[in-house]
Amino acid sequence: MGHDVVVVGAGFAGSVVAERLASAGRRVLVVDRRDHVGGNAFDELDAAGIRIHRYGPHIFHTNAPEIVDYLSRFTAWRPYEHRVLARVHGVLVPIPINRTTLNALFDARLADDDAAAAFLAARAEPGPAPRTSEEAVVRAVGRELYELFFRGYTRKQWGLDASQLDASVTARIPTRTNTDDRYFTDRFQAMPADGYTAMFERMLDHPRIEVRTGVDYHEARDTIDAGALVYTGRVDAFFGYRYGRLPYRSLRFEFETLDEAWHQPVGTVNEPDERVPYTRTTEFKHLTGQQHARTTIVREYPTAEGDPYYPIPRPANRERYQRYGALAAATPGVQFLGRLGTYKYYNMDQVVGQALAWFRKSGSAQWAA
Numbered sequence: 001m002g003h004d005v006v007v008v009g010a011g012f013a014g015s016v017v018a019e020r021l022a023s024a025g026r027r028v029l030v031v032d033r034r035d036h037v038g039g040n041a042f043d044e045l046d047a048a049g050i051r052i053h054r055y056g057p058h059i060f061h062t063n064a065p066e067i068v069d070y071l072s073r074f075t076a077w078r079p080y081e082h083r084v085l086a087r088v089h090g091v092l093v094p095i096p097i098n099r100t101t102l103n104a105l106f107d108a109r110l111a112d113d114d115a116a117a118a119f120l121a122a123r124a125e126p127g128p129a130p131r132t133s134e135e136a137v138v139r140a141v142g143r144e145l146y147e148l149f150f151r152g153y154t155r156k157q158w159g160l161d162a163s164q165l166d167a168s169v170t171a172r173i174p175t176r177t178n179t180d181d182r183y184f185t186d187r188f189q190a191m192p193a194d195g196y197t198a199m200f201e202r203m204l205d206h207p208r209i210e211v212r213t214g215v216d217y218h219e220a221r222d223t224i225d226a227g228a229l230v231y232t233g234r235v236d237a238f239f240g241y242r243y244g245r246l247p248y249r250s251l252r253f254e255f256e257t258l259d260e261a262w263h264q265p266v267g268t269v270n271e272p273d274e275r276v277p278y279t280r281t282t283e284f285k286h287l288t289g290q291q292h293a294r295t296t297i298v299r300e301y302p303t304a305e306g307d308p309y310y311p312i313p314r315p316a317n318r319e320r321y322q323r324y325g326a327l328a329a330a331t332p333g334v335q336f337l338g339r340l341g342t343y344k345y346y347n348m349d350q351v352v353g354q355a356l357a358w359f360r361k362s363g364s365a366q367w368a369a
């Protein structure tokens, strides 16, 4: 079959765009260099038959009804609210920091929100709007809590001190004066009932979509070029790294299946202590709701080398990206989308939103049949 559009990458960005363009009458070829669809959200059964996420734990959460409505065409949902405990001084306490955290660590006996707010205000170091991740946390909760929960975790996760990262990184984690111990407070929090991979397979199951996995676009481009291209791989690779490499942080995942039904009380346990070489341990059965006599966990070891998982938000990288972004905008017939294509630290729902917005604004008018 001939193709009107080639989509590089079968993750959220590529799959949403492929589905939208095919539904609008275009013939779409999707290529992914990996041997599967789903991008970093890919899940599968491990040797013990336990559903795992090969590229680390993925929990879906959003405040946007249109994103839920769109994905609900391809999956049913299992409600799931993620909870995370951090190991501090050998004790497991809620993160984001909430009133329970403060009472557990400081024996503070804070009875209500006002008492917790006053406790935090006495420690917070006020100042102008924070520029760095260190400032963002210290302004909100003070230095002691920063050092207990954020300094070591951030150094491990990013290979940088929080003072070298944009405020937006730790601003992902709120501070609470109530006892809400959920990691996210979005209106919609759920997992695809049959897993992410099944959802992607349904999204891409369209008579006008052809999927080729195990194909690297840069190696195959002479044989698969179409008139139009949607590219969700690294933008710096597309342009031959001409302005230098955009830095990414990677992870090594260590999976372990244990002969016990449950390993830990919540989905994820964080390890802010810098001496522990991994950042967090996730037990998948909490996320998926699967019943199984055994259990599989994954530990995340941050690394500089490996697959590009995290764009690193800091001024020098933003400037370098802007040069690539200008090049991208000046390249007709090619649209860059997704976490790698636009070098943005996006969650899944934000990538879906970006892809749908692009299609609505430009894709449907210019790219549809």
Ligand code: FAD
Residues within 6 Å of the ligand: 008, 009, 010, 011, 012, 013, 014, 031, 032, 033, 034, 038, 039, 040, 041, 055, 056, 057, 058, 059, 060, 061, 215, 216, 217, 218, 232, 233, 234, 251, 309, 310, 337, 338, 339, 340, 341, 346, 347, 348, 349, 351
């Ligand atoms: P990707 O999923 O990276 O897909 C891009 C695809 O392009 C890849 O499959 C890649 O193989 C392919 N590709 C790249 N270059 C080429 C090429 N040259 N030729 C062919 N194919 C190519 N988000 C949440 O909302 N909740 C979470 O709990 C969450 N947890 C996360 C945990 C971890 C450890 C990580 C790393 C991310 C997490 N995310 C989470 C973010 C989420 O993974 C991303 O938002 C989402 O997967 C981005 O989708 P994408 O399509 O932009 O990119």
Ligand code: UDP
Residues within 6 Å of the ligand: 086, 095, 149, 150, 151, 153, 154, 157, 169, 170, 172, 173, 270, 272
């Ligand atoms: N963070 C931290 N301690 C924690 C949790 C998060 O220092 O216990 C910081 C760290 O810099 C991390 C960032 O906050 O990279 C964002 O955390 P999040 O859990 O959102 O990261 P992700 O799930 O994207 O890896």
